[in-house]
Amino acid sequence: MTAFKHQNVEDLYELLEKLGSGHFGEVKKCREKNTGTLYAGKFIKTRKCKGSRMGLDREQVEREVSILRQLEHPSIMRLYDVFASKAEMVLILELIRGGELFDFIAEKEALSEEDAIVFLEQILKGVAYMHSRHIAHFDLKPENIMLLERDVPHPKIKIIDFGLAQKLEDGTVFKSLCGTPQYIAPEVINYEQLGPPTDMWSIGVITYILLSGLSPFQGETDAETLTNVVAGNYEFDDRYFKETSDMAKEFIQQLLLKDPRDRMTAVECLIHPWIKPL
Numbered sequence: 001m002t003a004f005k006h007q008n009v010e011d012l013y014e015l016l017e018k019l020g021s022g023h024f025g026e027v028k029k030c031r032e033k034n035t036g037t038l039y040a041g042k043f044i045k046t047r048k049c050k051g052s053r054m055g056l057d058r059e060q061v062e063r064e065v066s067i068l069r070q071l072e073h074p075s076i077m078r079l080y081d082v083f084a085s086k087a088e089m090v091l092i093l094e095l096i097r098g099g100e101l102f103d104f105i106a107e108k109e110a111l112s113e114e115d116a117i118v119f120l121e122q123i124l125k126g127v128a129y130m131h132s133r134h135i136a137h138f139d140l141k142p143e144n145i146m147l148l149e150r151d152v153p154h155p156k157i158k159i160i161d162f163g164l165a166q167k168l169e170d171g172t173v174f175k176s177l178c179g180t181p182q183y184i185a186p187e188v189i190n191y192e193q194l195g196p197p198t199d200m201w202s203i204g205v206i207t208y209i210l211l212s213g214l215s216p217f218q219g220e221t222d223a224e225t226l227t228n229v230v231a232g233n234y235e236f237d238d239r240y241f242k243e244t245s246d247m248a249k250e251f252i253q254q255l256l257l258k259d260p261r262d263r264m265t266a267v268e269c270l271i272h273p274w275i276k277p278l
């Protein structure tokens with residue numbers, strides 16, 4: 001059973017400005033009263049009863065907490081404390097000030113291959129670490145990759161939001177229809193078994209976006225996007241990829257493969273000549 005504090009989070013933390021919100025609830029900056037240290041507090045409304053549409057299942061949040069407590073890596077956000085009341089849970093998390101990688105790319109339109117590789121190597125090390133502990137994220141996308149600090153020569157990245165993550169138990173088949181259409185792998189849409197290769201597909205999509213600013217499978221509607229994903233229908237449009245090296249395109253091609261068994265693992269990506277030139 002995961003241990004949570006049952007006292008009021010405001011006994012120990014001063015709640016400051018809202019940092020963001022999502023399907024789960026809100027994220028607020030918090031200051032620990034005893035030390036003055038700043039954190040991010042993720043406030044999650046939990047469902048009162050199974051049937052209700054409001055809030056998240058309590059066990060879903062407990063799963064996220066249990067998973068975060070198994071992870072300690074420089075590229076993964078840190079969990080420090082958990083508070084639970086009848087209708088809400090609060091995760092006290094490492095404060096990440098640099099904003100989303102998504103916004104960083106949007107400002108630059110596209111990154112140089114050297115800059116993309118600096119980010120990707122950090123992402124791949126965090127993903128290789130979580131996969132080595134039999135944990136898959138299942139919602140890797142630029143919005144869930146944040147920069148610890150922004151205005152530094154080589155920003156450090158942090159993978160956040162393990163709300164869809166799963167511990168992959170040997171022998172159990174995990175299927176789900178969650179995720180974001182642009183980044184989800186064909187096996188998610190076909191309701192087939194999911195695992196670490198599902199994250200690797202998302203990394204292929206993220207790499208494509210880092211280098212071009214475009215999303216490889218984006219259609220006019222979610223339905224069209226999903227059709228493109230299932231068909232593996234993407235291209236390297238010369239207007240955006242004419243300066244991109246063949247090695248970079250080959251890296252992406254080794255991830256955007258329909259059969260999960262054919263995709264590179266995170267460890268194989270880290271020794272791919274584009275990432276780790278000899």
Ligand SMILES: Cc1ccc2c(c1)c1c3c(c(C)cc1n2CCCN)C(=O)NC3=O
Pocket residue numbers: 019020021027040042077093094095096097098099100143144160161
């Ligand atoms: C400065 C800032 C602004 C927005 C933030 C965060 C920090 C943030 C943070 C975290 C999460 C899960 C979501 C967060 N969000 C919500 C948006 C994330 N896609 C987190 O774990 N630490 C953060 O600082």
